[in-house]
Amino acid sequence: MFKAIRFIALGLAVQGPVFAAAESYPAGPVTIVVPYAAGGLADNIARPIADALGRELKQPFIVENKGGAGGVIGMGSVARAKPNGYTLLLSLSGISGLPEADRLLGRKPAFQLDQFAPIARITADPNLLVVRADAPWRSVAELVAASKADPQALNYGSSGVYGAMHLPMEMFKAASGAQITHVPFSGGSPALVSLMSGQIQTAAAGVANATTFLKSGKMRALAHWGSAPLASLPDLPSLKSLGYDAEFTQWSALFAPAGVPGEVTTRLREAMKKIVAQPALQQTFASLGSPIDYMDAPEFARYWQADAQRVQAAVRRIGKVD
Structure with a gap:
């Protein structure tokens, strides 16, 4: 099941088919597909990254939102794209569980x-x-108690089934016994807009996506899914510290289609290393409440393999969702 990611980790140094254009990459605009709706967490991360990459590599990096099906539509389009470096993917951690979800559903x-x-x-x-x-x-205790008192009263929103907002909430429900109904949306931003309008009552929001609402006083955070205190919200308790065995990290990462030439991969990696060290970009992400936590490709490939195992196990625990 995990041979694929191990192959990627071991194969990063292997040169793929070398295109003549690789030496001058990029020679034209590059599309970064965000497989969720505009305004969500991935979108908020992708746009400053695209802008910084464009300045560094002297070509436009254009963000294209392809939301739907919890990210499957956009992710699938990049998986099938020509591996020349001109179509990239900026995804959240929910990518790891979606193939397992399809298998679970018999697809x-x-x-x-x-x-x-x-x-x-x-x-x-x-x-x-x-x-x-x-x-x-x-x-959190009051929310759980209210959900048990009236199991039909509370709903939570997500960016899609088995996605990066669905998995942590189902982990929390399993740990707490909370009775909260899942309502999937086309992305994280529409889910939070529905929360603000009162259509749903709660959500597992990414820090960057929730920060604006928190700062404006329109939203309140009850806890987080981390294992250590948050620098941006040091007084916010973790679910684990409250006695709920639920932990989930929502990461963001840049991918290319497999088979992209090694020269292109190297060019992108070098550019990413440079831009994430820029104080202006670091400040942008800090202001979002989601500071840069960078990993270069080899280290990230190993991390992704282990994280995929945890996420896929969670998908299997959730089981088939109609």
Whole structure:
């Protein structure tokens, strides 16, 4: 099951088919596909990265949102794209569980993990358990108690089934016994907009996506899914510290289609190393509440393999979702 990621980790130094254009890459615009709706966590990360890469590599890097099916549509389009470096993917950690979900549902997976070559991890943050600021629940215990008192009353939103907002909430429900109904959306931003409008009552939001709402006082965080205190929210408890055995990290990363020439991969890796060291970009991500937590391709490939094992195990525990 995990041979694919091990192959990527071992094969990063292997040169793929060398295109004549690789030496001058990029020679034209590059598309970064975000497989979620505009305004969500991945989109908020992709746009400053695209802008910085464009300045570094002297060509436009254009963000294209292809939301739907929890990210499957956009991810699948990149998996099938020509491996020349002109179509890239900026995805969240939910990518790891989607092929397993397809197998669970008796479908042929829309893509396999070995169809992507990791370039770099950009951020890695635990999700936040959030509610509207005017919600009656001031703690996780109160939210859980309310859900058990009326199992039909509370809904939570996500960016799609088995995605990076769905998995942590289902982990939390299993750990707490909370009765909260899942409502999938086309991306994280539409889910949070629905939370603000009162259509749903809670969500597992990425730090970067929730920060604006938190700073404006429109949203309240009850806890996070991390294992250590958050620098941006040091007083916010973790679910584990409250006695709920639920942990989840929502990372973001840049990928290319597998088979991209080694020269192109190297060029992208070198550019990513340079831009993430820029104070301006670091400040941009810090202001989002999601500081850069960079990993270069070899280290990230190893990390991804281990994380994929955890995520796929969680998908199997959730089981088939109609």
